[in-house]
Amino acid sequence: MLKQGKMALIALGLTLMLVGCSQGGGNAADTNTGTGTTASTADANTALDQTPKEPVEISFYYPVNVGGPLTKVIDGMSASFMEKFPDIKVKPVYTGNYGDNTIKIQAGVQAKQPPDVAVMMSTELYSMMDTDAIIPLDDFIAKDADYNKDDFYPAFVEDTQADGHTYSVPFQRSTIILYYNKDMFKAAGLDPNKPPTNWDELVEYAGKLNRDGHTGLEIPGNDDSYWMFQMLARQNASDPKQSIMGDDGRKANFSTPENVEALQFWLDLSRKYKVMPEGVIDWAATPTDFIEGKTAMMMHTSGNLTNVKTNAKFDFGVAFAPANKQYGSPTGGGNLYIFKDTTPEKQAAAWEFAKYMTAPEQAALFSSSSGYVGVRKSAYDTEAMKAYTDEFPQALVARDQLQYAFRELSTHNHGKVSSALTNQIQSALAGKIDAAGALKAAQEVADRVLAPFNK
DSSP: OHHHHHHHHHHHHHHHHHHHHHSSSSSEEEGGSSSSOOOOHHHHHHHHHHOOOOOOEEEEEEOOSSSHHHHHHHHHHHHHHHHHHHTEEEEEEEEEEEEHHHHHHHHHHTTTOOOOOEEEEEHHHHHHHHHOOOOHHHHHTTTTTTOOOOGHHHHHHHHGEEEEEOOEEEEEOOEEEEEEHHHHHHHTTOOTTTOOOOOHHHHHHHHHHTTSSBBOOOOOSSSHHHHHHHHHHHTOOOTTTOOOOOOOOOOOOOOOHHHHHHHHHHHHHHSSSSOOOOOOOOHHHHHHHHTSSBBBBEEEEEEHHHHHHOOOOOOOOEEEEOBBSSOOOEEEEEEEEEEESSSSHHHHHHHHHHHHHTEEEEEEEHHHHHBBBBGGGGGGSSHHHHHHHOOOOGGGHHHGGGGGOOOOOOOOOHHHHHHHHHHHHHHHTTTOOHHHHHHHHHHHHHHHHHGGGOO
16 A cells, blocks of 8 residues: 555656646646636646645545436545545545536635536536636646547547547446336337337337326426437437537527427427327436336436336336437536646646546446446446446447437537526427427527627
8 A cells, every 4th residue: 555655646746747837838727817726837846846745635526417326336436546546535525416516516616616626517518618617638638648538439528628628538428218118018019129219119119108007208308308309309300410509619509490390299299199298207207207117118318227227127128219310319427527726736636536537447337337338448348347238238228329429518608508498398398389489489598698609
């Protein structure tokens, strides 16, 4: 352990030197005008000259937005990091769901007391940039031989980058998948090994499954309705890369004819085809309904896979979200961000922590413990992951679907843009407005709040 401690100090010192040297370039961290603390060369050299006698302490905020005891898993991973790096002390702080987590982090940023490192939704990238709250990681990545950026799945890397810089590390990532009850498939005369592959089959199967006191399908429509809508919009898009947003976070494309058709299909599942409950279906209640046998199929995050595996008392399958013109699912979940208004020592320690939490072995552990996708390709080459997926091949579906995955809605002023879309989708699901009117209203709000970023 003593030898490990000395090696960790050396590694930390070298990392601090890199941090100091990195600040002479043109990154966002170089242009701080008093809103945060930058890691200057002088700061890093001073830190090296005055090697701390006590461990560097860093705070780590993280949310849990799925069922299951994930807090124990993340706290355990943090503890194992401290065993390997005894000169860094991590204080994990569970902050609730993603919404609660964002509020707490934003409050800390405003008070100039942010966490040192945190899991935040990938969609918060532009918001964190706009408030000058996070540091770019380019220099850490470029000068760290232990970090292989090309090992991350490209679909997860998309939303870590902006304006030519990398600002976060993929960690708690997911896609939307279809869960289905094989026992109910058999009872309805359906092949339990052939889930629906397109929208027509989804409607057909859900109609046959809508019997015996349970519904055929549930798609949640409250907090994450824009996420589900983004899936349907891509599936209905003629262009394989068509998106409801621009590439630079400055534009929204909500009200196109194909998007209106996608939202109308969502409404038709309950109103026209009668295979899904009407109204806004709750995000948290949907996996509970599936586990309790109240619905035969559900669209939900792959992050709930372990929750379903642990608690379902029936044989279930998972599959790609059914296609219309093409397959498609937005990625979801959170990345690891390192915050600016802190010290060079803490930033360097946070980088070591982010590397450790996303290393192949840890990515495999987190994936097998949660259902989130292993963010690194090499995670699936570990013996632990091979054993897990051999026993539970359903865990490979979300990974395999990454070939059709794309970045989640993320823009400047993201809170107002996503809320505008979410609120209008909910109004449409509740029968207060039609599909075209809902997306037209959401588009008008998005155009207005994004206007300052398009001057």
